[in-house]
Amino acid sequence: MNNKKRLLEEITTCPECKGTHIIRDPNRGELICSDCGLVLEDELIDYGPDWRSFDNEEYEKKAHTGAPVSPLIHDGGLTTEIGYQNRDSYGNPLSNKARAQVYRLRKWQKRLRIRNSTDRSLAEALSQLMKISSAMNLPRDVRETAAMIYRKAAEKDLIRGRTIDGILAAALYAACRQCHVPRTFDEISKVTGIPKKDIARNYRFLSRELKLRLPPASPLDYLKLFGSRLHLSGEAQAKAKEILDQAEKEKLTVGQNPLGIVAASLYIASVLCGDKKTQREVAEQVGVTEVTIRNKYKQLSEKLGIDIAL
């Protein structure tokens, strides 16, 4: 921990642009490079003892030696109801030690409950986040990023008038992009049950209000994802990338749904490399229609002079 702290304080040059104008914003817990706008945030966040609100000494001590502090801490059993019989799941009485523990947990939970509504809904949201992201098999850094984004949104009072789930889904989408683990609106929509357009709208909103500096969705990230999901050969994946690069160079991609281009690239590559996938397969994976693939691949192969002998 100390090590980490010292390290952070020593950051004086931006890893991105090598600029030296690093601004520290203690309130937001961010380090910002004023040269290129890079936010070195997640390293800094949640530094202080966020557990201090439980002013019980015992707890304070435990908190600092326990699990690493992460934006996800509101989760972890705290939202579970704790029964009032001092018995374990078999109905046997608990030992003194266990009973004391259960008692503390109960007290803790009660305190959590009593706290203000924003905290309560935050806790709820975070546990919801865990459910969704584990259903989607998302890595931890994505979860933490999503939690961070959600927290910031909550702090800025951006949730009011919107639904928790909607913002959460949008935060998750943003986090996926930030971490280069791209997921489509469709996927997130399927898991969360939030309509795609709502996620998209909330995402735009968050991105504007929180000034998330996300690079435009990289078709390349999607290409990798879908390429592997389709079990496309390495050769074909490389080919798809080639096609995509070319298409971008020729400015054939502006104003188009990147997913359509990605799907078409994958399809063309699969045909060219003799590892053919049907339009249907590709369409299903990527989440566009066959018609779109058809139109796009016609357009692409024509403009790029690629001959597909079918």
Add this chain to the structure above:
DNA sequence: AAGACGAAAGTGGTTGA
């Protein structure tokens, strides 16, 4: 029978008056 094709109508978001 499955895949590919394309026309036609429908949908939701963006744009510009």
Add this chain to the structure above:
DNA sequence: TCAACAACTTTCGTCTT
């Protein structure tokens, strides 16, 4: 605020392998 518009989808009949 609203209509025009472009991109994409849905649906469906037809052609190809």
